[in-house]
Amino acid sequence: MPAIKRPRRSGVAIDMTPYVDVIMLILTFFMLTAQFKAELSEDIKVNLPKSGNDTTKLPERNVMTLVVTKYGDIFADVDNTKVREDVLGDVLGLAAFHPDSTTKAGFESGVNLSGDKELKRPLVKFTDREKFKKLLIDLRLSSKSNVGKDLRIVVKGDREADLGAIQDLMDMLRETKNTRFALVTDMESGDKKELEQKK
C-alpha cells in the first residue's frame, strides 16, 4: 500500500529575520549613544538657564562638571571613576564646597539636592578655599595621568544661583589657571523667542 501523503500543516511561520535585523540595528544605536547616569553628574538637580545662540554641544568624555546650586554650593565631579577614586578616595565621591561663609550650605542643611530622589553619592566636603583650589588642580593632574587627556571644564549653574557664587568659582578657576571653560545651558525653545518678539 502506498503511503498516503498527509498534507502537513506547516504552521504559519513568519520570517522574523528582517525584523530582528532592524531591532538589532536600533539596539546597537542606543547602546552606543547611551550615557549612564553614573557618568553624568545627574545627581544634583539644577534648573539650567536657557540660551539660544550656542551651537557647541556638551563634551561627552573627560568632563569636570562644576555644579552650582541655588543655595550657593559648588559640587565638583569628574566622569572618570578612576580619577574620582584617586583624588576623593571614593569611586562615587562628589566634592562639595560652600564658598560663602555668611550663608548656610545647602548640603549641610538637609535640603534635598537631587530633586525627588535621595542623593546616593557620598559627599566629600571642603571647607577651605585653598583646599578646594588644590582639588581642582589635583583632578586635572589625575585625569592627565590616568586618561592622558586634559579635562574639559563645564559649569552647570542653577538659574537662581547667586552670581557671587559663580564669580567666586570663576575666580578660583582663573587662579588655578583654568581659563577655558563652558557654561551649560538649555536650548531655548521656539515659543519663548516668539514671546520676546511680541513684547
Next chain:
Amino acid sequence: MASVDTPESSGHGRGKQKKWVRKRIGFRIDMTPYVDVIMLLLTFFIMTTTLNQPQVMQINLPKGGEEETVKVDMGNVVFIRVSEKGNIAISKGKSDGTEEQPYKVTFDRMKDYLEALGQANKDMIMILKFDRKGKYVYMVDILDEINRAAIEKRYSFSKMNDEDLRVLESVGG
C-alpha cells in the same frame, strides 16, 4: 519516519548509495526567546538614554593673575553694569578715563544698543560688571544677547565696586 535515501550526485561508489541517510529537514531555530531578550534590552536602552544633550557657552578668561592689567584705550570701552534686580546700565568710556552719562536699557533693547555701539566703534571692548547678589540667569542672558548681536565679541568680566553701585543707583538701581 520520513527518512529517504539522498541521491548522491557524484559517483562515490555503490556501497554508499545503499546507506540509509536521515533527511535533513531544513532545520530552523526558534527565534522567539532571542527576540524577546533583544526587545527587553532595547526597551532598557531607550528608557535610560538621554538624547537631548545640553549645549554649552564657551568662556575664555584671560590668563594671568588679578594683578596683571592690560592697558586699553578707555575710548573703546563700553561698561555694562547689571544690578541686583537685573537692570542694565550701559555707558561709554571716554579717552581721558572718565565715562559718559550711563543710561538704562531694557533687556529687549540691549542687543540694538550694543549693535549700534559696535558699528560706531569696531574696537569696542565690553566690560561686564555684575552685582554679586544678582542671579546667575542674568549673566547667561546677557552673554547670550552679546553672542547674538552682530558685533565683535570682546568682553571681559570685572568686579563691581562702590563706584559702579553709585552709577547703577543713578539710573534707578
